[in-house]
Amino acid sequence: MKKISCVLLFLLIGASITWAAGTKKRKLPPYEFGSVTINNYSQQSGMPPVVFDHWIHRQYYTCRLCHVDVGFGMSAGATKIRAADNIKGYFCGTCHNGRTTHNKKAVFDSCAKEYSREAYNSRCVKCHEIEKSTLKEDQFFKFAQNLPKERFGNGINWEKAESEGLIKPIDQLEGVSINKAKLKIQPDFALKSKVEGMPEIIFSHKKHTVWNGCELCHPEIFMGIKRGATKYTMIELFEGKYCGVCHDKVAFPQSDCQRCHTKAVQ
Amino acid sequence: MNTIPYGKTSKQLVLVLSFILYAFLTTAHGQESWRTDFDETCARTTDAMSLSNNELKVLIAKCDQLQTIIEKQEETVRKVFLKRLQMCKNLYVYVLESKSASEKTPK
Numbered sequence: 528m529k530k531i532s533c534v535l536l537f538l539l540i541g542a543s544i545t546w547a548a549g550t551k552k553r554k555l556p557p558y559e560f561g562s563v564t565i566n567n568y569s570q571q572s573g574m575p576p577v578v579f580d581h582w583i584h585r586q587y588y589t590c591r592l593c594h595v596d597v598g599f600g601m602s603a604g605a606t607k608i609r610a611a612d613n614i615k616g617y618f619c620g621t622c623h624n625g626r627t628t629h630n631k632k633a634v635f636d637s638c639a640k641e642y643s644r645e646a647y648n649s650r651c652v653k654c655h656e657i658e659k660s661t662l663k664e665d666q667f668f669k670f671a672q673n674l675p676k677e678r679f680g681n682g683i684n685w686e687k688a689e690s691e692g693l694i695k696p697i698d699q700l701e702g703v704s705i706n707k708a709k710l711k712i713q714p715d716f717a718l719k720s721k722v723e724g725m726p727e728i729i730f731s732h733k734k735h736t737v738w739n740g741c742e743l744c745h746p747e748i749f750m751g752i753k754r755g756a757t758k759y760t761m762i763e764l765f766e767g768k769y770c771g772v773c774h775d776k777v778a779f780p781q782s783d784c785q786r787c788h789t790k791a792v793q
Numbered sequence: 794m795n796t797i798p799y800g801k802t803s804k805q806l807v808l809v810l811s812f813i814l815y816a817f818l819t820t821a822h823g824q825e826s827w828r829t830d831f832d833e834t835c836a837r838t839t840d841a842m843s844l845s846n847n848e849l850k851v852l853i854a855k856c857d858q859l860q861t862i863i864e865k866q867e868e869t870v871r872k873v874f875l876k877r878l879q880m881c882k883n884l885y886v887y888v889l890e891s892k893s894a895s896e897k898t899p900k
Contacts, residue, residue, distance in 0.1 A: 595880060598873040612869045705832045710839040742838050742880045746887035752894050
């Protein structure tokens with residue numbers, strides 16, 4: 528009897544610890560890092576959810592182009608894209624319309640009111656993924672092999688790839704983007720770390736504005752006006768606030784401390 | 794059989810066609826006009842920091858005017874352009890507040 532009580536108690540404690548700690552996140556394979564599943568209306572309409580791969584798109588376009596000019600939200604499902612929106616030439620349909628060309632090839636058409644079985648198998652499933660495709664995995668590794676490497680995320684140092692000219696993301700789309708004056712880049716600045724011995728963060732506006740412009744971050748993500756007035760904690764960042772809106776999800780993970788805490792310790 | 798004289802019919806036809814054309818052009822121009830206004834208003838986000846407080850206030854007011862027009866557009870256009878407009882307006886407000894705060898801070 529005593530033995531049974533001990534086993535039950537042990538199981539109860541074990542279950543409580545597991546429940547309290549939550550389930551450990553699965554480390555994503557590089558080709559899945561930055562993938563977003565969009566399922567606002569797909570399954571209601573009898574289609575599998577859309578799996579959007581950031582790596583396929585960010586090699587060609589800046590974050591700003593899609594999240595400002597095209598109007599995509601910054602979290603999965605926030606935009607509530609409907610097939611009708613795409614058909615009208617907005618959101619995915621801005622480029623995926625069968626007319627826009629990329630590298631002299633027409634970008635495939637996104638949605639249609641009616642479609643045949645052949646069209647479903649050849650077109651719809653490109654976005655509405657039924658099952659994981661090994662083809663995509665192969666495409667990723669083929670694409671990544673010549674790009675600068677990184678330890679975390681999807682293993683690509685995107686910032687270096689852009690600055691070295693290995694990728695040239697487009698920031699303007701005719702008929703969609705507004706012609707603007709050249710961006711005057713604000714200077715870099717240091718942010719003091721709260722942990723003693725941890726190098727200060729050097730925040731580079733230059734590195735960020737290449738991809739994001741101004742309005743993607745200000746004031747929606749960073750609303751503080753005076754530098755240093757808003758105190759960020761790493762807990763908040765890991766919860767997906769501030770830097771965590773992009774880093775960990777699409778941009779390199781925040782567990783790569785040395786990418787941000789770069790100022791040499793005196 | 795009573796027939797309308799040819800001249801009268803063609804006049805009526807021309808009148809109707811002119812009206813349709815006018816209505817079409819007015820709608821098209823209206824659409825074109827708010828898009829042009831939108832492009833002009835939100836074109837200053839890259840140099841917002843160099844604008845004066847007054848210039849920023851004018852742009853913010855233009856954003857408010859555009860909002861009422863965009864709210865009348867069809868659903869998808871409304872969804873896309875209200876978001877875009879909000880982002881650019883928020884940036885102007887942010888820069889204006891930032892400038893005002895730095896002006897108040899004693900050096």
